[in-house]
Amino acid sequence: MLSSTFCHIPQVGERTEWRIWEAGIWTWEDALASPLLDTLFSRSLAFHLRSFLERSLLRLEEEDIAFFGEHLPGRELWRLFPEFRHQAVFLDIETTGLNPPEDYVTAITLFDGYRIKTFIHGMNLRDFLEEVMAYRFIITFNGKCFDLPFLERSLRVRLPQVHLDLRYVMKSLGFSGGLKACERAIGIDRGPLRGVDGYTAVLLWRKYQDGCPEALETLLAYNVADTVNLERLMVFAYNEKVRRLPLSRPLLPEPRKRILIPYRVHEEILDEVFFERLRMLSRKGEVW
């Protein structure tokens, strides 16, 4: 898909890109070879397009994702996924609440399609920065508004990777209502983690701090599930985006591999947390 992309060229927006495609120019190679380009555009613009495409070919060969990250409009970053999948990592964090700096990161999961790595406050959280720097492409859900600003603020760094936020891709496809709603819409079942949300993760952390190690394991299982599911969401979003373009490009196969989650969900702990939450809610009700 990337080598059918033209909207990363300055002076080319959505309409111009569609005009190029509709003229039968589907790839960079087409554009470089086709005399059609000269009938569509002025001599100087055609020259500009060709020289930028020569550059693009070179940068793709060098696997320079930063180049495309800079030039692609944010809403089209999804096009990078197949070509840069090997440099991509899915990321999700859990915290003690929504407001840094009072709140802090409790757990982070990285998943690169093969390996899962978790980082836990008070244990190995410090290793996170070095690990994440091994990747040049970060994929999240709502990470633009939450995960990355939160991390950058608490670690006092700026993460230089190209960052794709699936929230807006899904929204553009007509799916909204959060990660769980998107998962349900595309048929992902969370099993024993059904009904668990970010606030549950906050309560699980508190319970862990009160001396319950099973609460931490359940929290990690939740964090990992969120992260691993991002890959299926990404593949779905990519394919759906490609389907809606006026040119036929190969789709990605659904990830079929079974991901072994190294943590167990302790359902009795979840029940306790749900029950406590219910009690808190009803107590609030009495006040009113």
Next chain:
DNA sequence: AATGGACGTGCGGTAGATCT
């Protein structure tokens, strides 16, 4: 409840096309 980025809308500027 706070955060902060994306998106839609509308506007201005510019390049190219068309006409005389």
Next chain:
DNA sequence: AGATCTACCGCACGTCCATT
């Protein structure tokens, strides 16, 4: 060549929304 018209990129502003 000059005047006018058209297309559309890119920016600013206000609104929306998902995260723990």
